[in-house]
Amino acid sequence: MAKPHAGTPEPDPAIRVRALESILTEKGLIDPKALDALVETFETKIGPRNGAKVVAKAWVDAEYKKRLLADATAAIKELGFSGLQGEDMVVVENTPDVHNLIVCTLCSCYPWPTLGLPPVWYKAAPFRARAVSEPRSVMKEFGTELPETTEVRVWDTTAELRYLVLPERPPGTEKMTEEQLAALVTRDSMIGVTKAKAP
Amino acid sequence: MNGIHDLGGMHGLGPINPEQNEPVFHEDWEKRAFGLFAATFVFTGYTVDEFRHYIEKIPPAHYLEGSYYEHWLYSFEGALIKYGHITRDELDARIAQLQSGGH
Numbered sequence: 001m002a003k004p005h006a007g008t009p010e011p012d013p014a015i016r017v018r019a020l021e022s023i024l025t026e027k028g029l030i031d032p033k034a035l036d037a038l039v040e041t042f043e044t045k046i047g048p049r050n051g052a053k054v055v056a057k058a059w060v061d062a063e064y065k066k067r068l069l070a071d072a073t074a075a076i077k078e079l080g081f082s083g084l085q086g087e088d089m090v091v092v093e094n095t096p097d098v099h100n101l102i103v104c105t106l107c108s109c110y111p112w113p114t115l116g117l118p119p120v121w122y123k124a125a126p127f128r129a130r131a132v133s134e135p136r137s138v139m140k141e142f143g144t145e146l147p148e149t150t151e152v153r154v155w156d157t158t159a160e161l162r163y164l165v166l167p168e169r170p171p172g173t174e175k176m177t178e179e180q181l182a183a184l185v186t187r188d189s190m191i192g193v194t195k196a197k198a199p
Numbered sequence: 200m201n202g203i204h205d206l207g208g209m210h211g212l213g214p215i216n217p218e219q220n221e222p223v224f225h226e227d228w229e230k231r232a233f234g235l236f237a238a239t240f241v242f243t244g245y246t247v248d249e250f251r252h253y254i255e256k257i258p259p260a261h262y263l264e265g266s267y268y269e270h271w272l273y274s275f276e277g278a279l280i281k282y283g284h285i286t287r288d289e290l291d292a293r294i295a296q297l298q299s300g301g302h
Binding site for chain 1: 204205206207208209210212213214215216217218221223224225226227228230231232233234235237238239242247248251254261263265266267268269272275276279284285289290293294297298
């Protein structure tokens with residue numbers, strides 16, 4: 001394993017990364033340009049806008065929603081989103097009676113194809129510790145207060161299985177187009193710490 | 200494996216403090232670390248479970264203090280050394296060289 005250098009501070013992570021990248025490049029094991037391309041893809045192409053399209057389609061197309069809840073991986077792939085860290089997806093639906101929240105208590109598993117890379121708070125200890133024991137107080141920190149009568153379900157993501165919350169369609173959106181609806185679907189609402197935005 | 204990574208239900212860790220309008224990456228080195236994730240998977244053939252196993256072996260204090268991509272670094276280093284792609288000495292020497300301003 002990586003030697004922890006007990007008692008001494010670790011070298012600056014920026015230096016550790018440069019050391020690794022330079023050695024691996026010299027050995028011909030990696031191509032720095034491929035790394036550039038991957039980083040750019042995740043900065044510009046893969047993010048919560050993808051998940052928002054899935055949600056908006058489910059809001060306007062009952063047949064799609066049925067497929068999404070029955071086999072999320074396949075239904076999400078219909079829209080072109082699949083791959084690394086999204087190989088097995090489950091979509092959980094919010095209703096007036098049930099609110100879902102996703103977390104990864106053991107690490108930081110997250111559905112990359114639909115939500116992109118996770119925010120720092122999702123990967124940090126406080127959210128991971130508290131989401132399972134006090135989800136309502138966690139949601140309150142995001143400005144979300146649910147009625148006591150709403151059941152809260154917390155889903156602990158694993159390396160193999162990633163969840164996505166299907167938020168409730170906000171009231172007053174009956175005449176909106178799919179594209180307009182997608183703009184109401186935030187990353188946080190698909191993690192379940194908030195609801196979708198009001199129009 | 201039980202350990203510090205098993206955070207569910209732990210008390211005393213404080214508020215969540217979500218960052219508003221958070222960028223995908225905060226530092227350039229995080230971008231490189233992210234890129235190495237996919238690149239090293241390709242040629243080492245290690246699994247996500249194995250990747251996590253190295254993270255779960257990080258000493259508890261480092262685990263709680265270190266950032267997410269620092270956790271990944273432990274994992275890359277552990278796996279690359281195990282599979283014989285680099286040696287600890289080689290890596291330490293390169294780190295020392297870079298720390299002293301070498302290229």
